Amino acid sequence: MTRTGERTTVTSDAVLDSALTLFAALGYHGTALSQIAGALEVRTPSLYNHMRSKHDLLLTIVRRTVTGVLDDFTAATDGLTDPRDRLLAATRAYALRHATHRREAIVVNRDTSSLDEPHRSEMQALRRTHDHALRAIIEEGVAAGRFSIDSPALGSFAIREMCVSVARWFRDDGPMTAEQVAEEYTGFALRIVGAE
Structure with a gap:
């Protein structure tokens, strides 16, 4: 994840890494996409540029x-x-x-x-x-x-x-x-x- 000015640029690897951390801590069913987005400081719809689904x-x-x-x-x-x-x-x-x-x-x-x-x-x-x-x-x-x-x-x-x-x-x-x-x-x- 990198910052460009005020925008945060997220990579597919960063999304996967954040999901991995949250799944390990909260469980797959206990993790919402909004939490993954929050960890990356982006809006939830932005995740779909890097994945198809949870x-x-x-x-x-x-x-x-x-x-x-x-x-x-x-x-x-x-x-x-x-x-x-x-x-x-x-x-x-x-x-x-x-x-x-x-x-x-x-x-x-x-x-x-x-x-x-x-x-x-x-x-x-x-x-x-x-x-x-x-x-x-x-x-x-x-x-x-x-x-x-x-x-x-x-x-x-x-x-x-x-x-x-x-x-x-x-x-x-x-x-x-x-x-x-x-x-x-x-x-x-x-x-x-x-x-x-």
């Missing part, structure tokens, strides 16, 4: 976040063959994302169900892709004798939920950095799967 803002946030999680997973695990190494890398990446993208995590985990179809099902399917990929690592580790857990599905759920919780409590000015938290969480993940 729903479109939510869809953009969810899509960018979910694809970002999958991109992180791929980048972290690509080229690794040992299940233990892959689990460590995947957990570290997921915990780190939730420490560094807290607003996005809160919105996605609370408000994805507010998307209209077919977008809701599409985004939920992408989220399941991450779940299945993490579960596959655990299953490979069990098959190789590296992990000893009866339910890889439950292990995957526990690791993902543990990482998701980081978005709710982590603070940049806290006693640990995001990287330290992510590293600590890798040890928790190993214990969950009963790593050797």
